[in-house]
Structure formats: structure tokens, C-alpha cells
Amino acid sequence: MKESFSEKLFNYTNLGLLLLIGLVSLFPFYYIIVVSFTDSKSFISNSLTLYPKNFTLDAYRYIFSTKTFTNSLGVSAYLAVVGTALSLIVSAAFGYMVSRKRLYGRKFFMIALVITLLFNPGIIPHYLLIKEMGLMNSTWSIILPGLLSAWNAILLKTFFDGIPESLEESAFIDGANDIRIFFQIILPLSLPALAAFGLFFAVGYWNTFFQAVMYITDSTKWPLQVLLQAMLVESSTGIADAGVASQMASEQQVTPEIIKMAAIVVATVPILLVYPFLQKHFAKGVMLGSVKG
Amino acid sequence: MSVMEERAGIGNTPYKPLKSRRRSVWASIKRDRYLYLLGLPGLICLILFKYVPMWGVIIAFQNYSPFLGFGASEWVGMEHFQRLFANPDFAVLFRNTLAINLMGLFLFFPVPIILALMMNEVRQQVFKRVVQSIVYLPHFLSWVIIAGLTFTMFATGEGLVNKVLEQWGLSRVEWLTTPGYFWAFLTGQSIWKEAGWGTIIFLAAIAGVDPQQYEAARMDGASRLRQIWHITLPAIRNVVVILLILRMGNMMDVGFEQVFLMQNSLVSSVSEVFDTYVYRVGIQQSEFSYSTAVGLFKSVVGLILVMGSNYLAKKFGNEGFF
Numbered sequence: 001m002k003e004s005f006s007e008k009l010f011n012y013t014n015l016g017l018l019l020l021i022g023l024v025s026l027f028p029f030y031y032i033i034v035v036s037f038t039d040s041k042s043f044i045s046n047s048l049t050l051y052p053k054n055f056t057l058d059a060y061r062y063i064f065s066t067k068t069f070t071n072s073l074g075v076s077a078y079l080a081v082v083g084t085a086l087s088l089i090v091s092a093a094f095g096y097m098v099s100r101k102r103l104y105g106r107k108f109f110m111i112a113l114v115i116t117l118l119f120n121p122g123i124i125p126h127y128l129l130i131k132e133m134g135l136m137n138s139t140w141s142i143i144l145p146g147l148l149s150a151w152n153a154i155l156l157k158t159f160f161d162g163i164p165e166s167l168e169e170s171a172f173i174d175g176a177n178d179i180r181i182f183f184q185i186i187l188p189l190s191l192p193a194l195a196a197f198g199l200f201f202a203v204g205y206w207n208t209f210f211q212a213v214m215y216i217t218d219s220t221k222w223p224l225q226v227l228l229q230a231m232l233v234e235s236s237t238g239i240a241d242a243g244v245a246s247q248m249a250s251e252q253q254v255t256p257e258i259i260k261m262a263a264i265v266v267a268t269v270p271i272l273l274v275y276p277f278l279q280k281h282f283a284k285g286v287m288l289g290s291v292k293g
Numbered sequence: 294m295s296v297m298e299e300r301a302g303i304g305n306t307p308y309k310p311l312k313s314r315r316r317s318v319w320a321s322i323k324r325d326r327y328l329y330l331l332g333l334p335g336l337i338c339l340i341l342f343k344y345v346p347m348w349g350v351i352i353a354f355q356n357y358s359p360f361l362g363f364g365a366s367e368w369v370g371m372e373h374f375q376r377l378f379a380n381p382d383f384a385v386l387f388r389n390t391l392a393i394n395l396m397g398l399f400l401f402f403p404v405p406i407i408l409a410l411m412m413n414e415v416r417q418q419v420f421k422r423v424v425q426s427i428v429y430l431p432h433f434l435s436w437v438i439i440a441g442l443t444f445t446m447f448a449t450g451e452g453l454v455n456k457v458l459e460q461w462g463l464s465r466v467e468w469l470t471t472p473g474y475f476w477a478f479l480t481g482q483s484i485w486k487e488a489g490w491g492t493i494i495f496l497a498a499i500a501g502v503d504p505q506q507y508e509a510a511r512m513d514g515a516s517r518l519r520q521i522w523h524i525t526l527p528a529i530r531n532v533v534v535i536l537l538i539l540r541m542g543n544m545m546d547v548g549f550e551q552v553f554l555m556q557n558s559l560v561s562s563v564s565e566v567f568d569t570y571v572y573r574v575g576i577q578q579s580e581f582s583y584s585t586a587v588g589l590f591k592s593v594v595g596l597i598l599v600m601g602s603n604y605l606a607k608k609f610g611n612e613g614f615f
Binding site: 214 | 318321322325327328329330331332334335336338339341342343344345346347348349350352359408411412414415416417420423424426427428429430431433434435436437438440441442444445446451453456457460485489516517518549550553554568571572575576581584585587588589591592595596599600
């Protein structure tokens with residue numbers, strides 16, 4: 001069918017606007033990457049930096065040479081790996097339990113789960129609990145409360161709903177118990193969904209900020225986001241100038257701005273790396289769920 | 294894929310019910326003991342990290358002392374709530390929380406809908422997929438990174454926008470320390486971070502529309518805009534209504550991290566919301582009981598709003614959320 005003029009106009013306007021929106025979404029990334037590779041002298045002398053002038057890796061070399069940054073990177077990586085693995089197992093096992101229709105008390109567990117979504121007692125009781133448990137300044141203060149994510153457990157339950165109980169029947173007859181069935185049949189069967197949820201958990205742990213601010217006061221144990229906050233936010237409003245980045249910079253010949261940009265880039269790269277997988281698996285998981293349900 | 298299908302195929306064998314004779318509850322629990330064992334770690338977490346803190350709100354009615362603990366602390370009834378309502382801060386907290394949410398409602402809420410409508414009209418599938426990937430991306434960044442990017446763009450000293458303004462011979466603007474801009478910045482950040490992600494649900498709703506409807510409309514000579522108006526919009530109306538109602542239920546919630554990271558002493562009059570206030574008074578100043586009362590007030594109002602919005606959603610002929 002031949003397109004009319006107004007049809008064409010509509011199409012091109014639409015494409016143009018979407019292109020613009022895409023550029024607005026991407027521009028901040030582009031800008032920080034460019035700045036992070038620019039050398040200090042050009043950054044200060046040229047008021048605008050829209051492509052890397054005098055390409056240099058100084059800022060990256062610098063942040064990776066500091067103990068503060070590499071420590072925080074390690075803490076965040078540890079949180080993302082250990083936290084994700086444990087959360088995934090605990091949430092999936094709970095979701096699986098409440099998805100089995102034969103289970104006595106199933107409704108009770110579901111209601112107990114949903115109530116936690118409705119009523120949030122606020123941060124102080126949580127804070128006091130962590131303190132009482134002696135978990136302050138420990139990464140467990142971040143991992144343990146996140147092991148059962150009510151929301152994810154419900155979504156996982158919905159996914160497991162699609163797996164008929166008769167599937168376990170033959171395994172039962174062969175003498176396997178529920179734990180074996182869960183680990184050897186259900187989990188392998190659910191890999192695409194697990195990948196999607198795992199990556200969501202991982203992004204969550206990687207981005208953990210608020211809990212870390214509350215529970216981790218020892219700066220050598222700060223996860224990356226807290227260090228970034230100290231570097232980026234505390235020194236950026238022009239009120240407090242003695243931020244971590246300027247301290248770092250004064251020891252070196254790199255402008256604090258450029259160090260900040262490099263830090264943002266490093267903190268974002270892992271997400272950019274897992275992102276394509278996340279998309280793929282998410283789509284797969286959703287499709288699988290709909291086919292079976 | 295083949296493995297998945299093969300295994301899924303097992304599930305298609307005729308369903309054999311468990312032995313149908315009546316079992317007592319005990320026998321059923323005993324039969325499923327390993328299933329309970331699987332759920333046990335999650336159950337412990339649920340009790341410990343969700344229900345114990347709910348019990349912990351009783352300190353809002355005490356003068357809680359960490360040395361005496363829950364049991365021995367002095368009971369003071371509603372004293373902390375009276376203190377909150379008498380405090381001039383209360384009106385400011387309420388106004389800020391509500392204002393930020395209303396800004397979000399009017400400025401943020403329509404954006405994903407419009408964006409989804411626009412993406413749906415794209416015929417070039419590759420282009421569409423690329424744009425989608427790009428606009429989803431900011432959703433996965435932390436608020437710390439978003440705040441950092443905002444400062445990179447708008448800081449007074451080295452911010453890009455101010456550099457451009459200066460280049461053009463205009464004077465620099467104190468974007469981040471002027472109270473008048475604060476709410477707009479929060480809304481703008483939310484749009485940049487979440488608008489793209491928000492399109493997913495609308496695109497899913499649009500995908501359910503029968504293509505024949507468009508075909509028929511085109512035969513009748515309807516323009517693309519008319520097709521959007523008469524076919525696509527009605528198709529997503531239910532989702533829009535539900536999300537709108539759901540949002541009403543969250544009027545008391547303002548993302549703590551976002552506000553906390555954007556706060557500074559010059560904008561404190563417009564930036565303090567219930568959550569940041571609880572953090573500042575409770576954790577930084579160790580006023581546990583009073584700040585728990587503030588948090589509890591917020592939670593109860595939030596609970597009422599959520600229940601109310603769920604009721605509304607059901608009235609609209611939907612299943613509701615719970």
C-alpha cells in the first residue's frame with residue numbers, strides 16, 4: 001500500500017521524536033565517558049568537552065590505584081554474587097513451596113507474604129533489629145534482610161504455578177523427595193526465569209545504597225554506591241568542597257571532576273555488561289511463563 | 294529450547310491425583326515435610342525481617358531506651374504522635390511529600406503512555422528495538438549514579454549546562470540549590486530513569502489488540518492519529534486506570550534514596566519528606582521512639598490509601614491486586 005503524504009509526515013515525525021528521546025537518554029552516558037578519558041588540562045581550559053581531547057587513562061589508572069575504590073568494588077562484587085545466589089535459592093524455594101496446591105497452610109503463607117507488601121513498619125524497627133543482631137558493619141546486614149524478597153517470591157510462585165504437580169509424580173514414585181525434585185528437576189527447568197530474577201537481584205545488590213548507609217559505618221567496608229555518594233554528591237552541590245574526590249585529586253594531578261566521571265563509568269560497566277543478557281532472558285522467561293500458564 | 298520442551302512435555306502426561314483417600318492434616322504435613330523444609334529458610338526470613346519489625350513499632354508508644362529494651366522501656370501512649378502533629382515540621386513534610394507525588398502524577402505519569410504509543414507506531418522493527426533498549430537502560434542504574442549524572446549536567450561549577458550557558462554569554466544558574474527547582478528536578482530524574490521502563494506494561498497491553506481493527510479503520514479512512522485515539526487508547530484504558538489508582542495508593546511514598554541524594558541545606562524547606570525526616574531524626578539523632586511514630590503514621594496512612602485504591606480497582610471491574 002502506498003503511503004500518503006500525511007502518513008509519511010506522521011512516520012518521520014514519530015521516528016524523529018523517538019530518536020531525540022533516545023539521544024537524551026544516552027547523552028549523559030556519552031558525556032561522562034568522554035570526560036573520563038579527557039586529560040585534566042584540556043578539561044579545565046576547554047569549557048566544553050564533547051569528544052575526548054588528548055585521550056588519557058590517568059583517571060582510571062588513578063582510581064584503580066587507590067585502596068578505597070578497589071575495596072568498595074570488591075565489597076559490591078561480593079554482595080552481588082553471594083547475595084544473588086542466596087536470595088535466588090531462598091526466594092525460589094519459598095515461591096515453589098507456596099505454588100504447590102496440595103500444601104497444607106499454603107493460603108496462610110501467601111497471606112503472610114502479601115501483608116508484608118502492604119504494611120511497612122518503617123526503617124527504625126529494621127535498624128534496631130539489625131543492631132540487636134550484632135550485624136552492624138557486616139555485609140550480612142544487607143544480604144540477610146533481602147533473602148526473601150516478597151515481590152520476587154510472589155512472581156516466582158506465579159511462574160512455578162505453571163509447572164504441573166504431576167510432573168513431580170514420577171520422581172516421587174522413584175523415591176525422590178521434594179528437596180531433590182526442587183534442585184534436580186524444577187530449578188533446571190526454570191533456568192530462563194531464574195536468570196531473569198537472578199539478574200534483577202544482582203542489579204539490586206549492586207545498587208544497594210540506603211541499607212549500606214544505615215548499617216555500614218566503617219568506610220573500609222563501604223560498597224561502591226556509598227563511596228560514589230561520598231565522591232559525587234557530598235562534594236558536588238558546591239556546599240561541601242572537601243569531598244572524597246577532591247581529596248583523591250589533590251594527591252594526584254587529576255581533576256576531581258574527571259575522577260568522578262571515571263568512577264561513574266566503572267560503576268556502570270557491570271550493568272551494561274549484564275544488560276543484554278537480562279533483556280534476552282527476561283523475554284524468554286516471560287514467554288515460557290505464558291506458554292505454560 | 295529442545296531440552297525445555299522435552300522436559301515441559303513430561304508435564305503433559307495425564308494428571309494423576311495423589312491418593313484420593315481422605316488424609317488428616319497431620320498426614321498431609323508429614324507427607325510434605327520436605328516441601329516445608331524447602332520453604333523454611335524463607336519463612337525464617339519472613340518472620341525475622343518482616344514480622345519482628347512490625348512488632349517493633351510498639352516502641353512508638355514507649356520512650357524506648359536501647360539499654361532497657363522493648364520489655365522495660367517506659368510506656369507513654371500517644372505522646373510521640375501528639376508531638377508530631379504539634380510540630381510545625383509536620384505540615385512541611387506533608388506538603389513536600391504530596392507535592393512531589395502530585396508533580397509525578399501530572400508530569401511523569403503520562404510520559405510512558407505517550408512513549409508506548411509512539412513506539413507502537415514504529416514500523417521499522419530494528420529501530421523500535423534499539424530505542425526500547427536505550428530507554429529501558431536508565432532503569433537499571435542506581436540513584437547514586439543518577440544523582441551523579443544530574444550533578445555532572447547541572448552543577449554550578451563544572452556542570453555542562455552552566456558551561457553552555459556561559460559559552461552563550463548567559464549567566465550561570467544555581468540549579469541544584471534553588472528551592473524553586475527542586476521538585477522539578479526530582480520529577481525530571483524520575484522521567485529520565487523510569488519512563489522508558491514504564492512503557493513495558495502499556496506495550497504489552499497494546500500487543501493484545503487485534504490487527505484487524507486497524508485494518509478496518511484504515512479502510513474507513515482513519516488517519517494514524519485517529520487510529521491511536523479510537524483503537525489503541527481504548528485498548529490500554531484499563532491498564533491506565535489501574536496504574537493510576539495504584540499510584541494514588543502510594544501518595545505517601547517518595548523514593549528515599551532519590552530525595553536523600555538530591556537534598557542539601559539550601560533546599561531543605563522543600564526537600565524534607567517523611568522518609569528522610571525519619572532517617573535524620575531517628576538514626577542520626579537516635580530519637581528512636583519519636584521517629585518510629587513518624588514512620589508508623591506514614592505507614593498507616595499509606596496502608597489506608599493502598600486498601601482504598603485496591604477497593605477502587607475492584608470497583609472498576611478488575612481483580613484488584615490482592
